[in-house]
Amino acid sequence: MSDYNNYGSKKRTIQQLPVPSRKGHNAILNSNYLEDIVDAIGQWSCQRIFIVHSKALGENTDVIENLKEKLGLFVVGTKSGVGAHSPYEDVLEIARLLHEKKADCLISIGSSSYSDASKIARLMHTNLDPDNLTVEAMEALVDQDKGSAAGLKDPTTRLILIPTSLSASEWNNNSSATNPQTMKKQHFASEHAAPDLILLDPEVASTSPRKLWLSSGIRAVDHCVETMVNEKCTEEVFHHMEDALAVLLKGLRAYKEGESDSNQSDLLDGIANCQIGARNAMMGLILWSIPMGLSHAIGHQLGSACGVMHGVTSCIMLAPVLRYNASKSEKQKEVQKRVLGIWNKEFESDEPSLADAVVNFVKSLELPSTLKDVGVTNQADIEKVAERTMTDAFGAMEDMGTKEDVLAILESAKGI
Structure with missing residues (x-):
C-alpha cells in the first residue's frame, strides 16, 4: 500500500517525483x-x-x-x-x-x-x-x-x-x-x-465548488483506470495504480459523506486523501511513460471545442471508451474485470462491468454522464471532436484506432 494512504492531517514534504529531474522540486502535503x-x-x-x-x-x-x-x-x-x-x-x-x-x-x-x-x-x-x-x-x-x-x-x-x-x-x-x-x-x-x-x-481546496472538485476527482480516477487497462501496463505499475485508485475512491466517498453530514473534519480528510491519490494516479504516465487512452484524447478536444469542463469530460467519456474497448478484445475484458474487483471491494458493491461502475458512481455524485447532459448534440461538433482527437498529443502517441472508432464511442456517449 501507499506510504501516503491514511496519512491523515500530518504535514510532510516530499520530492514531487522520485526522478533526478525533480531534485529540488518539492511538494508539501497538508x-x-x-x-x-x-x-x-x-x-x-x-x-x-x-x-x-x-x-x-x-x-x-x-x-x-x-x-x-x-x-x-x-x-x-x-x-x-x-x-x-x-x-x-x-x-x-x-x-x-x-x-x-x-x-x-x-x-x-x-x-x-x-x-x-x-x-x-x-x-x-x-x-x-x-x-x-x-x-x-x-x-x-x-x-x-x-x-x-x-x-x-x-x-x-x-x-x-x-x-x-x-x-x-x-x-x-x-x-x-x-x-x-x-x-x-x-x-x-x-x-x-x-x-x-x-x-x-x-x-484552500475545500473552497472549490462541489462540481469542480468531484468532476476533477473522476478525472483522477480516469488517470488510474486508463493506465491500468493499457496493454503497456506492467504488474508493477498495475499494483501502484491499484493503490492510487483505492485511495481516490476512499477520498471521494469521504468528501461526499462529510459534505452530506456537514462534517468538516471528514471533508478535509477526504480532500487530503484525494490530493495524494490524484498525485499517485499520475505516476504511470509520468514515471513509466504509459500514455493515457482515448478518454483523455477525446476529452481534451471535447473540452476545448465544445466548452465542457475538464473533469466533466472524464465523467462522460471514460465509461463509453471502456465499453467500446471491452467489446473489441478479450484481453481488455479480463483486465477490466481486475480493475472492477478493486472498485467493488472498495464500495462493497457488485457492479457487472467497469463501465457500469463508472457510470453509476458518476451519477451518484450528481455529475453529467452523457453528451446530452452538457448540451453537445450537434453532429458537426461531434465530427469536429473526432477529427481533432486523431492529432491530440495522446491520440497521436500510439495507435488509438480510426476516426470511425472515435465517432462510434462519441455516438454511444450521446445519451439520446
Whole structure:
C-alpha cells in the first residue's frame, strides 16, 4: 500500500517525483499555504511576486486577500481569472506581465486551467521574445502532427502551485492550452518545466465548488483506470495504480459523506486523501511513460471545442471508451474485470462491468454522464471532436484506432 494512504492531517514534504529531474522540486502535503509560501520565497530570496488566482477565490473567500496581505510589498501584480482549458490569450498575458513586472516568482492558486496556464506562461516567457508574445508565435512552436511543442528551453522564473482541483496537472512538466483560432488543445513541455513547489492545502481546496472538485476527482480516477487497462501496463505499475485508485475512491466517498453530514473534519480528510491519490494516479504516465487512452484524447478536444469542463469530460467519456474497448478484445475484458474487483471491494458493491461502475458512481455524485447532459448534440461538433482527437498529443502517441472508432464511442456517449 501507499506510504501516503491514511496519512491523515500530518504535514510532510516530499520530492514531487522520485526522478533526478525533480531534485529540488518539492511538494508539501497538508500544507498551510501562507506559512509555506513565505518560507519558500525567503529561501529563494525572491522579491517580486506575481499572483495568478481563481476569480471565485478572490471574490468569495479571503484566501487571496490573506496572501496579498501576508506578502505585502513583495506582490508586484495579480491576475484574476483564467479561461477554461487555458486559452493562449491568458497564457500570453501572464507571460507579458512576468516581463513587465520583472517578476522572479509566480504563484498560481486555482484549478488545472490555472496550473497549466502558469506553467506554459513561464515557458513562453523564456522561449519567445517579449515583443513576439502572440498566438501565431506560440502555435509555431507546436508540431502539428503530434499536437505538442518539443525542444523548449527551461523556464527561469520560480513557480508555486496551490491546486484547488484533482486534475493533477501540477505534477506534470507537460501542460496543455487552447488555441483560440482553432479551438484545439496543444501541449507544451521542457524537462524542467514542473513547478518549483506544490502546496496541497486541504483548507484552500475545500473552497472549490462541489462540481469542480468531484468532476476533477473522476478525472483522477480516469488517470488510474486508463493506465491500468493499457496493454503497456506492467504488474508493477498495475499494483501502484491499484493503490492510487483505492485511495481516490476512499477520498471521494469521504468528501461526499462529510459534505452530506456537514462534517468538516471528514471533508478535509477526504480532500487530503484525494490530493495524494490524484498525485499517485499520475505516476504511470509520468514515471513509466504509459500514455493515457482515448478518454483523455477525446476529452481534451471535447473540452476545448465544445466548452465542457475538464473533469466533466472524464465523467462522460471514460465509461463509453471502456465499453467500446471491452467489446473489441478479450484481453481488455479480463483486465477490466481486475480493475472492477478493486472498485467493488472498495464500495462493497457488485457492479457487472467497469463501465457500469463508472457510470453509476458518476451519477451518484450528481455529475453529467452523457453528451446530452452538457448540451453537445450537434453532429458537426461531434465530427469536429473526432477529427481533432486523431492529432491530440495522446491520440497521436500510439495507435488509438480510426476516426470511425472515435465517432462510434462519441455516438454511444450521446445519451439520446
